[in-house]
Amino acid sequence: MIETYDQALSFIHGRTKFKKIPTLKRMRRFLDELGAPDKKIKAIHIAGTNGKGSTLAFLRNILQNDGLKVGSFTSPFLIKFNERISVNGVPISDETIVRLTKQVYPIVKELDRILPEGGPTEFEIITAMMFQYFSEGHADIVLIEVGLGGLLDSTNVVMPELSVITTIGWDHMHILGDTLPKIAYQKAGIIKPAVPVIVGKIPEAPLQVIEHVAQKHDSPLMVLGKQFLVRDLGFKNWQQRFSFSSGSQTFEQLTTQLIGDYQTNNAALAIQSYLEYCRLNKRPVNQASIISGIRQTKWAGRFEKISNSPTIVIDGAHNISAVNEIVTLLATDFTKGHIYVLMGVLADKQADKMVEKMATVKNVSVVLTKFKGPGKRQAANPEALEKKVESQKGQTVTDVIENWQEALQVIQQKLTADDMLLITGSLYFISDVRKYLLAPQN
Structure with missing residues (x-):
């Protein structure tokens, strides 16, 4: 019962x-x-x-x-x-x-x-x-x-x-x-x-x-x-x-x-x-x-700014159509400073296409990471994904850091006042990140 x-x-x-x-x-x-x-x-x-x-x-x-x-x-x-x-x-x-x-x-x-x-x-x-x-x-x-x-x-x-x-x-x-x-x-x-x-x-x-x-x-x-x-x-x-x-x-x-x-x-x-x-x-x-x-109207996880200094944004873009929208937005309204994109994607999505598309933005560096997928669904292996994506202008992926908490720390240390960290690739991934970043600090 x-x-x-x-x-x-x-x-x-x-x-x-x-x-x-x-x-x-x-x-x-x-x-x-x-x-x-x-x-x-x-x-x-x-x-x-x-x-x-x-x-x-x-x-x-x-x-x-x-x-x-x-x-x-x-x-x-x-x-x-x-x-x-x-x-x-x-x-x-x-x-x-x-x-x-x-x-x-x-x-x-x-x-x-x-x-x-x-x-x-x-x-x-x-x-x-x-x-x-x-x-x-x-x-x-x-x-x-x-x-x-x-x-x-x-x-x-x-x-x-x-x-x-x-x-x-x-x-x-x-x-x-x-x-x-x-x-x-x-x-x-x-x-x-x-x-x-x-x-x-x-x-x-x-x-x-x-x-x-x-x-x-x-x-x-x-x-x-x-x-x-x-x-x-x-x-x-x-x-x-x-x-x-x-x-x-x-x-x-x-x-x-x-x-x-x-x-x-x-x-x-x-x-x-x-x-x-x-x-x-x-x-x-x-x-x-x-x-x-x-x-x-607010909608958590939709290009949501969760930190001002440094600027950290999370977005649940989890398919190629959503990534296309994000890429247009970045190329139009976020041309100042550098954008670090931390991506964790489910393996059953068009992960390689999503990463390749994100890397087309001039001022973007893509960092791949891994998260725990829901139930039996697995996150894409970041190293295998890096090998699979086609090289865009020399290098599509700037880094692979399997542990996403570690990836957050590494990227945050690089951010200047004009830069932005965008965390995306899966609603399940940003859910974990959101909990982690907005949790009360002891």
Whole structure:
């Protein structure tokens, strides 16, 4: 039986991660045994290769400023498991995790007994706990981030008010497909009949796939750059500035603490989602909620400055699409001083391409390191990775330091007032680093 928080987490994390044949039937059966909690909530469903978390954070803050209680379901967590289920940005308590785990436990055991492929996976259990919690009435609206893909993701049992697809890029190709249109088809799996869809900046070929699925489902489609527009106005004093327009709604000078022109795209998606939510629910649009919500939004681990002197930034860029965005940001706004990039990457990612791309920035030195991957997933071996990457202008990697704590100390000793240390490559890696650097010093 489960009585403590540690026992609850051991049970959840002890489950299988994937089944051989992905299906939503098991998830549907699981939820029906629980009393179909997913059918008792109002939700906005968010998919995409990158930008899901930031878009969710922007939207949560806008809706909160509008006086709503906002639930959210995100993954992975950065510091503590409870972050995955939160209300107004506050994670649920340890006691609630125990209570929810105790509720799902007997059903999981029963499904283990009767289903040929066994009962729910780890993520299916967490998803069911989320639906169960929010079905109790803790939030007016729940923002649900897709775990992986969309079509067969366990969150995709939900019938949302609104669907959002942020970006389509290269990630999880062994599961989602080896072309952007194939990946787009999986993400477009969250589109439901007649439910409006808001789509970010997406290349033409994958966008056509999304448009086709939306048309088939008779779902109204709003695309960034077509039905609504954003214009980046540059970076100043660690703030990104931009303008936004959609129909009669225009904002000339919005600011956000989330850095990068890709974050202005995410903010635009959030604003358009809010406008559409207001329209669907016959709520007045509150411009002050938008302005304050965007300005107040913080999202840990997204180009987050965690030290001023020296300048240390962490970013969870964990695939080639995200690294491309970071490289553009560095080459545009961080040309002064030297940038030391400490990278730890999971072995199942396009690690060599990520390192090669990062090394194209003129004032960057890449240092490779290693960290403990989650569960059975391994971090890429930094020495093997160094040998694999192609040489860019003589040398791509300036150093390999296996122990990341040692790497931090070595790099920090080199930093001048104009330099920056950027730690990136994996959300799991920066989670470890963030805990270490922000821990109270004895």
